[in-house]
Amino acid sequence: MDMEILQDYLPEARELLEKAQEDTLRLESEPGNDEILASVFRAFHTLKGGAGFLEADHLVSWTHHLEDLLDKLRSHTLTISASMIDAILKGLDVIDDMLQQLAHGESPAAGPEDLGNVIQQLAAGQTPYLQALTAETDESGTDATTCPSTDTTLLASQRITVDGHNGIYIERADISSHSAPGSSDEISEAEFEATLDALYGNQAPGLVDPPEQFCPDGDKISPEEFERVLDHLHSSQARGYDAQDRTAHTQPASAALKTDPPVPRITRQDQSLYAQSQTTTPAPIVNLSARSQNMPEAADTTLRVDALRLDAVMNQVGELVLLRNRLASAVSSLGEENEDMARIAREVDLTVNDIQSTVMRLRMQPCKRLFQQLPRVVRDASRQLGKEVKLDIVGEEVEIDKTVVDALSGPMTHLIRNSLDHGIEPPEVRQAAGKPRSATIRVAAIHLGDKVRIEVSDDGRGIDRQFVTQKAIDKGVITTDQAARLSEQEALELVFRPGFSTKDQATDLSGRGVGMDVVKETVRKLRGHLDIQTRLGLGTTIAMEFPLTMAVLPVLYLRLRREIYALPISSIESLLDIQESRIHRMGGRSVYRVDGTQVTPMVDLGALLNDRPLRLGSEPIEGVLTERGLFMVSEVLGNEDSVVKPIDFLAEQTWYQGATISGKGNVVLILDPGALIGHALEYPSTGKMPPTDRRGAA
Amino acid sequence: MDIQQIMQVVDASFAARQSIEKSLREIDRRALNAMVLVKRHGNALAGYGVVAQAFRERAASLKESASHLQGTIAPLIQARMRILQHQRVAASFSTMAQSMARLGLDCAPLKNSQAQSQKFIAQEETEARGILLRLIATVDTLQEGIEEQEYVVTNGRIEAALAEDTGAPLVRVSRDMGEAVRTVSNAIRTYRHQLESLEHESSTYI
Numbered sequence: 016m017d018m019e020i021l022q023d024y025l026p027e028a029r030e031l032l033e034k035a036q037e038d039t040l041r042l043e044s045e046p047g048n049d050e051i052l053a054s055v056f057r058a059f060h061t062l063k064g065g066a067g068f069l070e071a072d073h074l075v076s077w078t079h080h081l082e083d084l085l086d087k088l089r090s091h092t093l094t095i096s097a098s099m100i101d102a103i104l105k106g107l108d109v110i111d112d113m114l115q116q117l118a119h120g121e122s123p124a125a126g127p128e129d130l131g132n133v134i135q136q137l138a139a140g141q142t143p144y145l146q147a148l149t150a151e152t153d154e155s156g157t158d159a160t161t162c163p164s165t166d167t168t169l170l171a172s173q174r175i176t177v178d179g180h181n182g183i184y185i186e187r188a189d190i191s192s193h194s195a196p197g198s199s200d201e202i203s204e205a206e207f208e209a210t211l212d213a214l215y216g217n218q219a220p221g222l223v224d225p226p227e228q229f230c231p232d233g234d235k236i237s238p239e240e241f242e243r244v245l246d247h248l249h250s251s252q253a254r255g256y257d258a259q260d261r262t263a264h265t266q267p268a269s270a271a272l273k274t275d276p277p278v279p280r281i282t283r284q285d286q287s288l289y290a291q292s293q294t295t296t297p298a299p300i301v302n303l304s305a306r307s308q309n310m311p312e313a314a315d316t317t318l319r320v321d322a323l324r325l326d327a328v329m330n331q332v333g334e335l336v337l338l339r340n341r342l343a344s345a346v347s348s349l350g351e352e353n354e355d356m357a358r359i360a361r362e363v364d365l366t367v368n369d370i371q372s373t374v375m376r377l378r379m380q381p382c383k384r385l386f387q388q389l390p391r392v393v394r395d396a397s398r399q400l401g402k403e404v405k406l407d408i409v410g411e412e413v414e415i416d417k418t419v420v421d422a423l424s425g426p427m428t429h430l431i432r433n434s435l436d437h438g439i440e441p442p443e444v445r446q447a448a449g450k451p452r453s454a455t456i457r458v459a460a461i462h463l464g465d466k467v468r469i470e471v472s473d474d475g476r477g478i479d480r481q482f483v484t485q486k487a488i489d490k491g492v493i494t495t496d497q498a499a500r501l502s503e504q505e506a507l508e509l510v511f512r513p514g515f516s517t518k519d520q521a522t523d524l525s526g527r528g529v530g531m532d533v534v535k536e537t538v539r540k541l542r543g544h545l546d547i548q549t550r551l552g553l554g555t556t557i558a559m560e561f562p563l564t565m566a567v568l569p570v571l572y573l574r575l576r577r578e579i580y581a582l583p584i585s586s587i588e589s590l591l592d593i594q595e596s597r598i599h600r601m602g603g604r605s606v607y608r609v610d611g612t613q614v615t616p617m618v619d620l621g622a623l624l625n626d627r628p629l630r631l632g633s634e635p636i637e638g639v640l641t642e643r644g645l646f647m648v649s650e651v652l653g654n655e656d657s658v659v660k661p662i663d664f665l666a667e668q669t670w671y672q673g674a675t676i677s678g679k680g681n682v683v684l685i686l687d688p689g690a691l692i693g694h695a696l697e698y699p700s701t702g703k704m705p706p707t708d709r710r711g712a713a
Numbered sequence: 714m715d716i717q718q719i720m721q722v723v724d725a726s727f728a729a730r731q732s733i734e735k736s737l738r739e740i741d742r743r744a745l746n747a748m749v750l751v752k753r754h755g756n757a758l759a760g761y762g763v764v765a766q767a768f769r770e771r772a773a774s775l776k777e778s779a780s781h782l783q784g785t786i787a788p789l790i791q792a793r794m795r796i797l798q799h800q801r802v803a804a805s806f807s808t809m810a811q812s813m814a815r816l817g818l819d820c821a822p823l824k825n826s827q828a829q830s831q832k833f834i835a836q837e838e839t840e841a842r843g844i845l846l847r848l849i850a851t852v853d854t855l856q857e858g859i860e861e862q863e864y865v866v867t868n869g870r871i872e873a874a875l876a877e878d879t880g881a882p883l884v885r886v887s888r889d890m891g892e893a894v895r896t897v898s899n900a901i902r903t904y905r906h907q908l909e910s911l912e913h914e915s916s917t918y919i
Contacts, residue, residue: 372756464754464879569752571745584752590742637742653769654748 021117024065026319028114031058032107033387039103040390046095055103056085062110070122074113077126081106084138093140102134104391322417325377329566332367332374333658336567337676339367340655344678371656375564380420382460382469383411385427389458392428396435403442403453404435410460415467416565419541423469423559426537429530430471430557431456438475438555448552450474465563466585472556478549480506487515500602505696507547511535534559539689541565542583542672544642568659570685572652572677573639575620581657581675581685582639582646590651591638595631604696607638607645616644618695620686624670644692659685670694719793722911726786729904730779733855736897737776740862743890744769747869750881757879764869768890771865775858775897778851785848792841796834803830845912852905859898866891 035058038051045051063078081103087093109130113123125131136142346353346360386408397404434456442452454474461468480503487493487509493501501509509515513532534557538545543561562568562585570581597608598617605617621629629636629647639646657675662684672685747765751758806827813820869890873883 464757464881465752563755571749584749587749587753589746589749592739592742651742651745653745654752 018120020065020068021120022321023319024069025114025118028062028065028110031062032110032114033384034058036104036107036391037387039100039107040394042095043097043100043394049089052085052089052095056082056089059085069117071113071117072122073125074110074117074123077106077109077113077131080131080134080138081110084134087138087140093137099137102130102137105130106134320377325374325417328374329378332371333566335367336371336656337658339363340657340676340678341680344680371567375416375566376414378417378564378566379414380417381411382413382415382420382467385415385420385423385469386411386458386460388424389427389431392431393435393456396432397439400435400439401441402435402439404439405453405455407455407457408459409457410462413460413462413467415460415561415563418565419467419543419561422537422541426530426534426559427458427469427471429534431458433530434471434473434475434555438473438477440476463560465569466560467563468558468560470556470558472554474554477551477553477555478507478510478547479551483507483509487512490515507549510547511545539687542568542585544586544689566658567656568672568675568685569654570657570675570683571639571654572683573637573646573648574650574652575624575648576634578624579652579677579681579683580620580624580648581677581683582641582688583672583685584654586641586643586688588640588642591640591645593631593636593638593647598631609640609645615640616692616696617647618644618691619647620691621647621649623691623695641688641692643689644695646688646691657683657685716797718911719790719797722793722907723786723790725904725907726782729900729907730782732900733779733782733897733904734776736893736900737772737779740772740890740893740897741769741776743886743893744772747883747886747890750883750886754879754881758876758881758883761869761872761876761881761883764865764872768862768865768869771858771862775855775862778854778858781851782848782855785844785851789841789844789848792837792844796837796841799830799834799837803827803834806830842912845908849905849908849912852901852908855901856898856905859894859901862894863891863898866894 035055038055038058042048042051042055059078059082063075063082066074066078084093084099084103088095088099093099106126109126113126116123342363343360346356349356389408390406393404393406439454439456440448440450445454446452457470457472459468459470459472461470484493484498484501484506488495488498492509492512492515498506511531511534515531535545538559538561541561542565543559546558546560547555548558549555569584571584571587572579572581574580591609593607599606599608599614601614605619606614607617608614619628621627629649635649636647637649637651639648639651655678657677659673659675661673662669662671670687670690672687674682674684677683744765748762748769751762751765806823810820810823810827813823866887869887870884873887876883
């Protein structure tokens, strides 16, 4: 296998696969859209061409079957049906698996035989035995018509055409009517019914969907059928049809491809020709040519770069940022005596900012990549659950760091499935509640300054806090005492606890109490913020906020007596002068009255990190107000763009997001405000963690 | 100037320093708040970020200037105390000289000591005046720093107006910055008046 070709092929193939899936789902709602059909066809065709270069025979064979089916649909020889959509989608899943095998350097194994047969039968205009499709979807069994081809034959005759030439006429004839012993010219009602049954199985017209829906061109003779008759009549001497072509058409596609010469020798232009030889219709060749013509244009503006190289550049820029910080710090210590140095430091600062911003943009990807799998998830899960759901996607163009896009794929799927399983009511329940039968799930990406907010909301039944609390007690996630202290929001956030589920029995969609925990953990690892809002009977919104870039973290340095720590600026709302009159005790916890409307938990970092509370009035104290609470510190020193270095030697669950090197060259621990507040709320009386449970405290 | 007046000056200096330091801490906090706000809005508020950074740097510079106040006050008070001491000694010599004169006696060393005391007083007065002038110069530097801060605040208001569509509460931030600067400015002005009155009262050249 040529690894260079593979490196080029895989990303393109994945893009094609994603596009094909998106288009196939669109086909379901727009079955007559030729443009979409052509797009899916092209995707399979291109996938097949590339796989040929890699000598991935099973992939070639698999895509060929799908391409064949799409070709028939495109040429209106067949009409699209639900079972076809299912088969295509399942076929795409198989291709995805094959691509993963390719990515591991293995030659893809053959696709599942039963699904392959189904696709081939569908392409042949036959009604397949749908076990492969019904294995996971239950509605496809309704498509049980029988196409005429199984019980009909083609009769050829030579007659004079209207323009006086010899012509071969091919007609479809029913075997049963010709071979039935003792047949007469009179057709009885029973014979008619038997013929109908033979033609359409037990779905005779008038009883179920008209057969045209499944075999609309049952009487029409396809070009292949015509060619086969010509072969039969003239052996291999049919005009315009040489032995090589014949092999390609009469043998299974995979076998035909195996006989082809090794592909890597062929140039890109040749590849089009190679593809041409395998297709039955010229249309894709035209499209490929057009594509080839456009290629130089695309090559001028885009360049595919290995993500590892980008990561390396980003890391180097990170180091440059740290050096910039050290330079700025060193120059500022020189005072005003050296104006030139100060000016140079400022210019370096601006240049590094520009480089950092440019490199950051290199890693940005549109949220479309994250969202494009969701229509399929909604489609499959809603059908499985028998729910009617509309998916609204907003902000696909909003860009976010590649790391976030890669990491969020699983959690997004989980949130959607969770919403479908737990949030969305069955159609009849919705109707009874005065809601539209069809529920709406909204997925949105919103750009907020240095953050991107990703929301998943539904108009389902919402979350009952009391029910959640009771379930958490029942499952041993919290004690009754802890439950009594929970605020409404904290009760709601129990759904993110590991092991929590409102279901007693796990299904293949949810109920194991793992998914939401994974969502929370993923958000934490991505330095994000998770929020859940619900209104009983009206719906739930889960919002995740992530920094635009993961490479550089703006932090605020603070002093806690003699130690310096950092807090991510993204979590800070403002800095306050602590006033004793605003400190109160509530439910065993210290709270701070920020203003007339806001009361927030208060965390003494001295007590938490130094085991010695800060003494207001006796030593300098400042407040750092974050989204989740107020931190008491000795002094706020200033801000800096830092580069986070992971702390591998600490436990998984720590109070720190990592470490950084300050402008003065010191290693500074970056605090995790969410973990600190969470801990302070868990141990309100002391504000300290039990000695046995200190999580990575320095 | 008597001991009472010296104590008033000490009190005024302490109060002024407290007030200035508190205001400067407030200015620093406002600047940091502005920088946090700017950082949280990404590049959209980069212009205001420059203003906030300048505001903070000026605040640090003011803090540095203010820290010199205390260092100048102590020598001033010491000089004043020495002057008082010499004045008392001189007064004693004067009393003694008058008593001796009434007896028809003339003591040359006493006159010499008297002259020496006056000389010391004059020297101390000069030194005290020098210290006072340096103190006033320090206050002048502070006031200049405040004027620069006011200029930065004005720039901040302009940037805030330009970045109004970002939705960030920069106008409020600028107003808070302005108030913090006004507070420290008032404290410094009051202190300067006190020092000037001291200079006026204690001047031997009036």
